[in-house]
Amino acid sequence: MSEAAQQLVEPTALAIGLAAAIVAATGDEPRVLVVRTRHGIDALPSGPLEARHPTLEAGLRNWVERQTHQALGYVEQLYTFGDRDRRETDGEGAGGALSVAYLALVREARPAGAADASWQSWYRYFPWEDWRAGRPSAIAAIEPPLWEWAAQGGKLGEERLRLNFGLGGARWNEERVLERYELLYEAGLVPERVRDGKQGAPLPEAARGVAMAVDHRRMLATAIGRLRGKIKYRPVVFELMPPSFTLSELQQIVEALSGVRLHKQNFRRLVEQQGLVEETGETRAETGGRPARLMRYRPEVLVERLAPGVRLPALRRT
Amino acid sequence: MSEAAQQLVEPTALAIGLAAAIVAATGDEPRVLVVRTRHGIDALPSGPLEARHPTLEAGLRNWVERQTHQALGYVEQLYTFGDRDRRETDGEGAGGALSVAYLALVREARPAGAADASWQSWYRYFPWEDWRAGRPSAIAAIEPPLWEWAAQGGKLGEERLRLNFGLGGARWNEERVLERYELLYEAGLVPERVRDGKQGAPLPEAARGVAMAVDHRRMLATAIGRLRGKIKYRPVVFELMPPSFTLSELQQIVEALSGVRLHKQNFRRLVEQQGLVEETGETRAETGGRPARLMRYRPEVLVERLAPGVRLPALRRT
DNA sequence: CATAAAATGCTCAAAATGAGTATATGGGGT
DNA sequence: ACCCCATATACTCATTTTGAGCATTTTATG
Numbered sequence: 001m002s003e004a005a006q007q008l009v010e011p012t013a014l015a016i017g018l019a020a021a022i023v024a025a026t027g028d029e030p031r032v033l034v035v036r037t038r039h040g041i042d043a044l045p046s047g048p049l050e051a052r053h054p055t056l057e058a059g060l061r062n063w064v065e066r067q068t069h070q071a072l073g074y075v076e077q078l079y080t081f082g083d084r085d086r087r088e089t090d091g092e093g094a095g096g097a098l099s100v101a102y103l104a105l106v107r108e109a110r111p112a113g114a115a116d117a118s119w120q121s122w123y124r125y126f127p128w129e130d131w132r133a134g135r136p137s138a139i140a141a142i143e144p145p146l147w148e149w150a151a152q153g154g155k156l157g158e159e160r161l162r163l164n165f166g167l168g169g170a171r172w173n174e175e176r177v178l179e180r181y182e183l184l185y186e187a188g189l190v191p192e193r194v195r196d197g198k199q200g201a202p203l204p205e206a207a208r209g210v211a212m213a214v215d216h217r218r219m220l221a222t223a224i225g226r227l228r229g230k231i232k233y234r235p236v237v238f239e240l241m242p243p244s245f246t247l248s249e250l251q252q253i254v255e256a257l258s259g260v261r262l263h264k265q266n267f268r269r270l271v272e273q274q275g276l277v278e279e280t281g282e283t284r285a286e287t288g289g290r291p292a293r294l295m296r297y298r299p300e301v302l303v304e305r306l307a308p309g310v311r312l313p314a315l316r317r318t
Numbered sequence: 319m320s321e322a323a324q325q326l327v328e329p330t331a332l333a334i335g336l337a338a339a340i341v342a343a344t345g346d347e348p349r350v351l352v353v354r355t356r357h358g359i360d361a362l363p364s365g366p367l368e369a370r371h372p373t374l375e376a377g378l379r380n381w382v383e384r385q386t387h388q389a390l391g392y393v394e395q396l397y398t399f400g401d402r403d404r405r406e407t408d409g410e411g412a413g414g415a416l417s418v419a420y421l422a423l424v425r426e427a428r429p430a431g432a433a434d435a436s437w438q439s440w441y442r443y444f445p446w447e448d449w450r451a452g453r454p455s456a457i458a459a460i461e462p463p464l465w466e467w468a469a470q471g472g473k474l475g476e477e478r479l480r481l482n483f484g485l486g487g488a489r490w491n492e493e494r495v496l497e498r499y500e501l502l503y504e505a506g507l508v509p510e511r512v513r514d515g516k517q518g519a520p521l522p523e524a525a526r527g528v529a530m531a532v533d534h535r536r537m538l539a540t541a542i543g544r545l546r547g548k549i550k551y552r553p554v555v556f557e558l559m560p561p562s563f564t565l566s567e568l569q570q571i572v573e574a575l576s577g578v579r580l581h582k583q584n585f586r587r588l589v590e591q592q593g594l595v596e597e598t599g600e601t602r603a604e605t606g607g608r609p610a611r612l613m614r615y616r617p618e619v620l621v622e623r624l625a626p627g628v629r630l631p632a633l634r635r636t
Numbered sequence: 637c638a639t640a641a642a643a644t645g646c647t648c649a650a651a652a653t654g655a656g657t658a659t660a661t662g663g664g665g666t
Numbered sequence: 667a668c669c670c671c672a673t674a675t676a677c678t679c680a681t682t683t684t685g686a687g688c689a690t691t692t693t694a695t696g
């Protein structure tokens with residue numbers, strides 16, 4: 001094991017980068033920990049895989065904890081990026097030709113250890129992904145240029161657009177975060193593409209979202225999509241919740257993450273009948289209405305995370 | 319882009335390995351392409367990421383196509399292994415401290431290009447995963463030592479065993495291939511663990527399955543689990559099917575992959591009502607019974623793979 | 637003490653599922 | 667030609683699982 005570790009240390013041109021989308025949920029916003037690069041661009045915490053790291057995940061934890069003073073709870077590998085756009089235009093630890101991206105969930109969003117680190121709503125980077133208050137205005141701004149671009153791709157291009165963005169009768173699928181971002185990238189509507197030296201005419205920031213260093217917005221899109229999918233079949237949401245919470249709070253977090261509103265009564269039915277939570281016995285009256293029962297997740301559920309997650313009984317029409 | 323490519327070439331101790339679980343389905347067996355190492359051990363086709371490869375996936379395709387003369391169709395990144403067990407005990411391309419594993423699906427299983435390459439049923443490596451003919455006998459052999467081992471982990475260990483192997487009333491979940499393999503590894507029942515220099519008393523091969531080089535069996539387990547999950551919500555099965563097929567043939571392949579038997583009438587209902595396939599107009603009479611209609615998948619379905627997959631209407635009791 | 641604001645409880649119709657039973661249509665003997 | 671066998675294909679039916687509402691309870695507030 002330390003033998004393997006030794007190998008990793010050799011100074012080499014091909015550095016392995018580690019990057020993490022560290023997610024928390026405060027109130028009703030999904031937040032991600034970002035750092036500001038010296039060029040003033042937002043980036044995910046990232047750094048090189050170092051000698052002393054016996055494993056990739058250990059490397060990540062160690063690195064992040066030193067940098068941000070944030071202890072990571074649940075950690076999951078997302079994807080290894082190395083395909084394209086690994087240029088050294090921006091960002092701190094650039095120069096890695098390969099970058100292993102992780103998703104990490106933390107319970108409390110500590111005040112962001114380092115000075116240049118902060119917690120940001122992830123919708124800052126993906127304004128079109130938040131449908132909680134109805135169709136986001138960013139979509140309206142994005143739609144015309146997207147159609148224009150898609151028309152060049154013929155029928156297939158238009159179909160792709162329709163299905164990914166829920167246009168023309170297609171249903172919005174909250175999991176296709178990455179596909180949507182890639183579409184915008186290909187269409188040249190985000191600044192990242194221009195930065196990568198290709199054609200494009202980025203939209204105003206309110207519509208296209210805030211750009212990130214290198215391919216970090218792709219990583220974050222991957223993280224969001226993965227998390228949105230996962231909460232439906234694994235009880236990962238609880239990694240973001242405090243020890244006790246009300247069902248409404250749980251619902252708020254799920255809605256914040258998935259970006260869609262849910263039917264309250266059906267949400268409760270699901271969560272309760274699946275035995276994901278149990279009552280603590282206490283109640284909390286802070287909301288001005290009937291006090292809510294405080295719940296906790298059943299610890300058995302966390303064991304190996306084998307139990308089903310929170311399915312999403314989505315509202316169809318509203 | 320070629321700038322990045324240049325960097326990848328630098329001779330370095332930290333080679334990036336690429337490995338692929340290349341899957342095909344012939345008749346009613348799910349097959350995977352394996353090569354025999356000089357030590358006589360089965361391994362997945364793998365090799366280093368080379369200079370001329372602009373992207374990871376291109377590197378993989380290029381590499382595999384040269385080595386096995388097998389053109390890859392659908393390709394998906396699985397996971398980057400680098401955590402443990404990357405020792406140089408066995409295998410060809412060992413020495414890579416990091417290995418990016420891919421799943422690839424091919425339509426026809428060509429006669430395995432190279433001499434040392436062959437198509438093997440994946441149940442050769444995971445005999446406990448095939449429940450098509452009822453409870454596999456491997457499970458019976460595995461169960462006692464597993465319980466014994468689990469008991470050391472207390473209640474939690476036993477619960478983990480119960481849920482992963484569908485013991486004691488729990489339902490068999492065909493997707494947990496990796497979790498099951500890891501359990502066997504931890505319990506010391508597969509030779510890989512002993513090879514990695516840890517404690518263990520491997521079972522006879524009929525029960526524990528054929529071992530593979532380095533951590534390739536983990537990779538294959540990841541691939542199988544991913545594929546089994548994916549066929550339920552994406553029409554990936556069709557990447558394994560010939561241009562036209564009967565519904566029974568489709569069902570056979572799905573059963574082969576998932577390792578469980580399905581209810582015939584309900585399977586057809588699902589596939590047809592979801593509009594995944596359409597009739598070609600022809601029929602095929604070769605089975606000795608009523609001739610079956612030949613079907614083809616609706617090409618629209620493959621566009622971007624956005625349509626739903628084949629859900630599994632599993633039999634409960636038999 | 638009425639009213640607003642939540643949290644809970646219950647009901648109901650539509651759709652999806654799990655399991656069968658019944659019918660159709662070839663080929664292969666006799 | 668006729669019967670039988672093996673499949674393929676068509677329908678049925680009882681249960682569950684969803685999507686949507688309406689109704690009731692329980693506090694805080696003015």
